[in-house]
Amino acid sequence: MQKRVKKVNEQKIILMGNPNVGKSTLFNKLTGKRQHTGNWAGKTVETATGIYKAKEKRYRIVDLPGIYSLNFNSPEEKIAKDYLINEQYDAVLIICDATDLYRNLKLALEVIEICPKAILCINMLDEAKRRGITIDTEGLSKALCIPVTGGVFKRSADEVKEALGYIDKLPNTVPVLPYRDELIKKYVKYGENKLYARDKKIDKILCGKYTRYPVMLFFLLIILWLTVMGANYPSQLLSRAFIFLGNKLSLFADYINMPFYLKGILIDGAYNVLSLVISVMLPPMAIFFPLFALLEESGILPRIAYNLDPALKKCGGTGKQALTMCMGLGCNAVGVMNSRIIPTKKGRLIAILTNSLIPCNGRFPTVILLISVMLGSAYTHLYGAMLLTLFIVISVILTLLITFILSVFFKEEGVAPVIELPSFKRPDVIKTLIDTFINKTVKGLIRAIIVAAPSGAVLWLINSLSINGRSVLLLITDFLNPVGRILCMDGVILTAFILGFPANETVLPVAVMIYSGASTLAEADNGRIIKLLLANGWSGITCLSVILFSFFHWPCATTLLTINKETESIKYTLLAVLIPLLAGIILCSSLNLVKLI
DSSP states (O other), rough: OOOOOOOEEOOOOOEESSSTHHHHHHHHHHHHHOOOSSSSTSOOSSEEEEOOOOOOOEEEEEEEOOSSSSOOOHHHHHHHHHHEEEESOOOEEEEEEEEGGGHHHHHHOOOOHHHEEEEEEEEOHHHHHHEEEOHHHHHHHHHHHHHHEETTTTOOOOHHHHHHHTTTEEEEEEOOOOHHHHHHHHEEOOOOOOOHHHHOOOOOHHHHHHHHHHHHHHHHHHHHHHHHHHHHHHHHHHHHHHHHHHHHHHHHHHHTOOOHHHHHHIIIIHHHHHHHHHHHHHHHHHHHHHHHHHHHHHTTHHHHHHHHHHHHHTOOOOOTTTHHHHHHOOOOOHHHHHHGGOOSSSHHHHHHHHHHGOOHHHHHHHHHHHHHHGGGGGHHHHHHHHHHHHHHHHHHHHHHHHHHHHHSOOOOOSOOOOOOOOOOOOHHHHHHHHHHHIIIIIHHHHHHHHHHHHHHHHHHHHHOOOTTEEEEEHHHHHHHHHHHHHHSSSSHHHHHHHHHTTOOGHHHHHHHHHHHHOOOOOOOOOHHHHHHHTTTTOOOOHHHHHHHHHHSSSSOHHHHHHHHHHHOOOOHHEEEEEEHHHHHHHHHHHHHHHHHH
């Protein structure tokens, strides 16, 4: 049994439970934090700590990764078990899903045997009721000799807050615990479940042998079509607003006699790249992330990952790699970090090294605009979405190929994991919109802003500095130009990719700034950006090559730092750079052969 924490008026509480039972939701309700939640297993892969204050008491809440059993076989399960056994705390809140109490109670009974100072918190009672499930919480409490509370934690945590007041009265000795089957037979009643039959019919379509892939492509196409269609108009409005503000800032700088270099660095450099990044990337992010989250919350996205499971296993990977791929569509760094849900070392390494082959959301704005350049007057939002879908399919195929190659070199150990399919749920649309806006759109935008402003300043500065009458920027682009030509691009776009290493979102704005020379981009809305690219010799082949290189090149700085942290290896970090880069070089240089033929 653990020692009590000797801290006045503060008690330390740890949250434990199976994956996808609402631990992070409860953590957020108690602490006011915004730990990311989702309707699939493996969303929490590391501990999070927050404070909950109640009257004169203060609780330090620790959210541990979800585990199925204390007989761990994955890193996050080891983290949770080590914390339970070795750390100091006052009590454990064991979170269970009311719709699957039989499986959840396995972990609950194991935890109570180690720490009897526990409270069993049963979540999703509303969903259980809809499925004809009735739970006798009072009977369970007497049988387990601990408080048992139930509720719907996404709405309120009042029941849990009340139960926290009983911590000082919790037992210190392990009770004689009944068997799981005995508990379920006595205290859980199953009535008629029409939702189960409905879910089976939906699963026959989503996961059917002949329908799974068409349905996957349909959902992907719809999300991308809505993103492409919805992003265009607000992007133009933002561009015009920034142009107006930029003109005013320039006039103000002249009015106060701001030094030439200071005005160039702050306005012509930092402000212009910053404004272009925001106007190009904010609308797609604001549309894509909520749609992606709604698919996740409803339970559809985990099924898309499940559909990729057989193909990945045939290629020597593991089914849960599909989950990290889906997460990578939002952010590759998140996909890499969530590789911890894979219990085998081989599976984790393959998932980490191949995740950057899946395009993150930060690459979409550039690709969407380039598709419009490539298609020209024939461009429609549906065609653009179809082409973007095709590129993502290519990235999935390439991921499978690289997975097969890597599986030959990495030794297998352990048992391949099985993907858990969550129940279908009705997403809370308003909550999802708010959460994704704060946790995804705003945070992603802030990250891009932090990178874009310095990049713009550096860009203007090296364009203003000269060596033998030529700017440093032109010397760099000229040096890279022969390599760019081999890849059906030019030195400007390669320079933009290099300067955009901290964040993929800045690549196109940096390229536009270089093409426009020392001008201030006062008229750089989407239409004029397209004209600028065409005026600098861009063709359909150029656009295709840049799109392919956008999909397949080195990971961004954040992702690389995450890879290094997860693998603790410079060798694997460099390999994570070389794999997508070599893929991009091979694909782009192959376009030269096509041109010659």
